[in-house]
Amino acid sequence: MKIKVLKFGGTSVGSIEAIKRSASIISSWSKKNKVIAVLSAMSGETDRLINLTKQLSKNPNPSDYDNAISTGENVSCALMSVYLNAIKVKSKSLQSWQIPIITSNEHMKSRILKIDSEYLINGLKEFDVLLVPGFQGVNTKNQLTTLGRGGSDTSAVAVAAAINAECIIYTDVDGVYTTDPNLVPSARKIDQISYEEMLELASQGAKVLQTRSVELAMRKKTKLSVRSSMEPKKTGTIVTEENSTLENNTVSGIAYSKDEAKITLSRVLDKPGVSSKIFGPLARGNINVDMILQNVSQDGKYANLSFTLPRGDLDKALKILKKEKTTIGYKRIQSSNTISKVSVVGVGMRSHAGVAQTLFDTLGKNKINIQVITTSEIKISILIDEQFTDLAVQKLHEAYKLHKK
């Protein structure tokens, strides 16, 4: 039994017309394969539900919140199956508790632990297409849980991994680009990209795939690709293991994020345990810290410590750190919410020197000041003033000749 797992996002099921269009993609795959389609809620629906809960409570309790916002995907699946059956494709909509898709116990950002592949395989003996709601599962306490924003990508990869099938993500763009085409018109669609690069691009702000879904695909070696549900005949981007058929560019893509803020603590006593006094309370406050930079003062006693975090968490973080001032023991706290992060990603960096030099040269020539730099094996990220984001991305795209294959 050849099985394809297809995933359709909110805009691909966002209207009667979109449902019919996506149904025809499912239908054509189902001629030579069994299909499991993982669906998001109709675009706007999850926000509508979140908005309703927010009108009733500033801090909705997680289990009820998940019960409310998980309904949209069930509607999409049911509607899709209604239409597929109407056009004579033998299909059936499932709910996550039926399969079940088992997740970890926490709500609102649960992780998928296990999917009963036998239930799905048995279902495909009777039906040609199964519709599975993305973004959710049930935990071991038999409560509905949700996976957090963009979780449907992860659901799709997890289903594909569970039954050892290929996963195709249908979305409103036709693939992964060297950078945001809205910013750089010469941005080029990438035909193949490695899991590692995709992971860095996704986590650095490219919104085509959710980070966790790429991570999972990489770990499970799931064949993953991205295609447009508007132009299904176009080949999209294949995400795969690093190999010789991959384009051998030094840099594969440039991602950026304007959703950044920076906090700097001055004259922190530089002794063991101080980091945990800073980052412990932030972690307990559910704040994810990203880049961390520390300079020790000349006398070696004090350090200046900067780190970045999502802009929406800045106020909360400042409040926490001010409360902990005496425990941590810093002199001054400063913050900025007008910064952005630009990341240059490419597996070729490992073997090619000069990538960082090109970056410094390009920004220098354009008089863009770099506030913070961090690097990994296949990525260089810089923090700059937000107003220079577009310029930096455009000039770097040009400098690395990303418009050319």
Place this chain on the structure above:
Amino acid sequence: MKIKVLKFGGTSVGSIEAIKRSASIISSWSKKNKVIAVLSAMSGETDRLINLTKQLSKNPNPSDYDNAISTGENVSCALMSVYLNAIKVKSKSLQSWQIPIITSNEHMKSRILKIDSEYLINGLKEFDVLLVPGFQGVNTKNQLTTLGRGGSDTSAVAVAAAINAECIIYTDVDGVYTTDPNLVPSARKIDQISYEEMLELASQGAKVLQTRSVELAMRKKTKLSVRSSMEPKKTGTIVTEENSTLENNTVSGIAYSKDEAKITLSRVLDKPGVSSKIFGPLARGNINVDMILQNVSQDGKYANLSFTLPRGDLDKALKILKKEKTTIGYKRIQSSNTISKVSVVGVGMRSHAGVAQTLFDTLGKNKINIQVITTSEIKISILIDEQFTDLAVQKLHEAYKLHKK
């Protein structure tokens, strides 16, 4: 543990304000009782979902259809619990598969077979309020099912019966009236009514309670009452066993339905088995026939047969009967969809003569022609031309002095 089962209909949870208003009713009951609240979908939501499915298929397949239209109640329950927790009432929203509420296997008009009372009782040990979605359950194949229009009343009574608790139906009217107050301004709210009368009124067109819910309450002797969620302090109507404290009116109420059509078959061969040839195919077509009237011709060979059915089923029924013409063997088929049914209901009819006479006199005086009459122990139903419905109800309400206690 004292438990109350409260049910809130679509308008009582139809907006943020309505949810907050109903929450305050739940909250005040929860001070001295444990509460299970059974909720409908927000008003308009089920119709929105039905409309989506109808745009995709004229005949949506039942299992997917149920998956789509059962989501609204889960949203109501989740939102209600979010708000109750926000105002410090310890509550939790449940889904029907968690409890579970077991139903018969068929979809779209399933019946509740069993509710796990232990799960609910255990839940009430931890929480003061449990929110249960009305209108749905899961069948023995582990598929979501729905109970048909108005099924939330039945869900509420079934939950109450399962845990042996009182059931209070909160709705947008403040009780059961002697007839539709929109039609007869002097219509009076009934303080107490017997299950039997309520059952007849409900099945004859009074829309306050769903027929099946009354039937179930009667069978299980569940204490049932109807109250207004807008004016929760007002005493509503108590539906109870027939007893001496009941108002001893001959006639308790008048119901009417304009959703009627009539079919007449002329010169049907009057021999055994002919009825099943007529009503068999209709039943298989899922058409519920109501009043049936048969006159045998003078020579005793032929019969004229009339029956009523819901207006929406008329075309389908005519099509079926025309197809079966030679099998049934009738000469002519006639139909009307401009008729209505008026029913006079009262347990006092059993002991009081003259109820029918008053009806005939009243309609005669007002020149309203009676097309069909059927009677039961506590009910007289007549079929009249639709245009006389309002007049008939008004004059009968007056004739039976229903505005007076």
